[in-house]
Amino acid sequence: MNLENLIRENVKKLSPYSSARDEFEQFTKPMIYLDANENPFSNGMNRYPDPQQKELKAIIADRNNVPKDNVILGNGSDEVLDLIFRAFCEPNRDNIITLPPTYGMYGVLANINAIENREVLLNEAFQPNVDAILEAVDANTKIIFLCSPNNPTGNSFTDTAVIKILNQFKGFVVLDEAYIDFSKDESWLSVLKDFPNLIITQTLSKAYAMAGLRIGILYASKEIISVLNKIKPPYNINGLSQETAVKKLLQSTMPAQVKKIITERTKLVNALSKCKFVEKIYPSDANFILIKVDDANFRYQQFIDNGIVVRNRSTQPLCENCLRISVGTKEETEQIVELIKNFDDVKKSIVYR
Numbered sequence: 001m002n003l004e005n006l007i008r009e010n011v012k013k014l015s016p017y018s019s020a021r022d023e024f025e026q027f028t029k030p031m032i033y034l035d036a037n038e039n040p041f042s043n044g045m046n047r048y049p050d051p052q053q054k055e056l057k058a059i060i061a062d063r064n065n066v067p068k069d070n071v072i073l074g075n076g077s078d079e080v081l082d083l084i085f086r087a088f089c090e091p092n093r094d095n096i097i098t099l100p101p102t103y104g105m106y107g108v109l110a111n112i113n114a115i116e117n118r119e120v121l122l123n124e125a126f127q128p129n130v131d132a133i134l135e136a137v138d139a140n141t142k143i144i145f146l147c148s149p150n151n152p153t154g155n156s157f158t159d160t161a162v163i164k165i166l167n168q169f170k171g172f173v174v175l176d177e178a179y180i181d182f183s184k185d186e187s188w189l190s191v192l193k194d195f196p197n198l199i200i201t202q203t204l205s206k207a208y209a210m211a212g213l214r215i216g217i218l219y220a221s222k223e224i225i226s227v228l229n230k231i232k233p234p235y236n237i238n239g240l241s242q243e244t245a246v247k248k249l250l251q252s253t254m255p256a257q258v259k260k261i262i263t264e265r266t267k268l269v270n271a272l273s274k275c276k277f278v279e280k281i282y283p284s285d286a287n288f289i290l291i292k293v294d295d296a297n298f299r300y301q302q303f304i305d306n307g308i309v310v311r312n313r314s315t316q317p318l319c320e321n322c323l324r325i326s327v328g329t330k331e332e333t334e335q336i337v338e339l340i341k342n343f344d345d346v347k348k349s350i351v352y353r
Contacts, residue, residue, distance in 0.1 A: 002170075003196075003224065006171065006172070007088060008087065008088060008089070011087050011088075014230060016229070016231070019036070020036035020037075021051050022051055022052075036048055045239055045240065047239070048235055049235055050242065051236075053073045054068075055242070055246055056215075056245050057071050057073060059250070060249070065189075065190075069225060070219055070220060070221065070222060071217065071218070072220075072229060073215060073216065073217055073237055074215075074236060074237070075236045076216045077176070077202075077203045077205075077216030079216060080218035080228075081174070081201065083231060084172065084174060084218075085109050085113040085143075086231055087227050087228055087230075087231055089115045091113055091114035092114050094116070094140045094141070095141050095142070096110055096115055096118065097117075097119075097133055097136055097141060098110075098119055099119075099120055099121070099133070099146065099147075100119050100122070101126075101150075101316035102145070102147045102150055103145075103150075103178075122150075122153070124318070125155075126150060126282070127157060128157055128162075128165070130161050133165060137171075141171055142171045142172060143172045144172070145174050146162060146176065147176040147178075148175060148176070148177065148180075149179040149180065149182070149183050151179065151286070151288075152311070152313045152316060152322075152324045153290055154179075154282055154285060155282065155283050155284065156183055156285045162175070162188070166195045166198060171197065172198075172199055173195070173198055174201065175188055175200045175201070177202050178203045179207075179286035179287060182206070182265075182284075182287045183285035185285065192220070193221075196221055196223075199218060199219070200220070201216060201218050201219075202216075203215070203217065204245060206287060207257070208248065208254050209248075210244070214237075214241065215237060215241060260330070261287050261327050264327050264333045265284065265327045267337065268327060268333055268336065268337070269281055269284075271336075271337040271340060272291055272340065275340050275343060276344045277344050278291050278292070278293055279292045279293060279294060279321075280292040287326060287327050291324075296314040300323060303339075308335070308336060308339065310324065311323065311324040
């Protein structure tokens with residue numbers, strides 16, 4: 001992979017915006033700050049936040065045994081994904097490859113950035129069809145998106161498939177690991193340095209229970225991070241989000257919560273496996289379960305009528321009559337387990353009325 005050949009020409013030429021906090025970085029010292037046109041009256045939030053999120057980034061990098069130079073943070077994963085498009089994809093010329101059914105924002109971001117989205121369906125086992133993916137590649141293919149564990153299917157992709165794509169594709173392979181903490185498989189971060197075209201995204205929204213803070217993480221080579229930093233908005237993560245994330249990461253509650261979620265996932269799978277209206281339960285390495293039911297629209301409304309909101313994924317390829325159910329607390333699992341015991345009888349009474 002030749003990185004220079006993949007960067008958009010306008011990005012190569014641009015000079016990044018330099019904020020006041022970029023030019024004077026020691027802004028935690030007791031100085032008189034008259035450089036950023038801020039309101040001088042202190043209320044805890046009157047100063048601009050650290051544009052590089054150094055404290056938060058250091059904690060994340062240390063936890064994952066990755067150098068800080070290999071990390072960039074965004075206002076949710078969607079922002080770091082968008083940065084990849086804007087840095088490397090030329091509008092109305094380049095294309096990407098996505099593997100439906102998968103996370104819908106890849107396609108949305110492609111449309112926003114005027115990039116062709118070439119869809120190559122997963123196979124019946126929800127695994128990448130590697131040969132078909134590589135056949136879809138041409139000279140203008142910049143990115144292949146792999147979501148593993150995948151949303152909405154919940155399964156992880158095989159190492160063989162991922163490695164083959166990494167080795168044979170000369171553009172970027174974006175591996176979305178939003179749900180990796182719930183998986184039995186290890187993150188691909190341990191081999192990041194071995195694949196210069198590998199970009200890994202993670203989030204604090206799922207296992208770390210910070211969806212409201214909107215903090216996404218992107219790991220890549222120092223060279224790729226340098227390009228993305230050129231176009232990153234200067235203050236993309238607000239001060240409250242940075243402070244709160246630092247405090248919560250230091251509390252280290254994530255492993256215990258993940259363990260509980262996996263326990264409740266098992267309970268939910270066991271309960272659903274006894275229901276006649278459930279035709280198939282797909283294996284999950286995530287904090288949700290995808291199930292195929294007899295009538296997704298009807299069952300979705302059944303859940304709604306009983307005060308439980310699930311996701312109807314029937315409109316997605318290969319997901320006809322499928323519902324996605326997030327794993328809740330012990331009390332929420334108990335409630336849903338009791339509820340679904342009566343779902344079969346309710347369906348019968350309506351059908352034969």
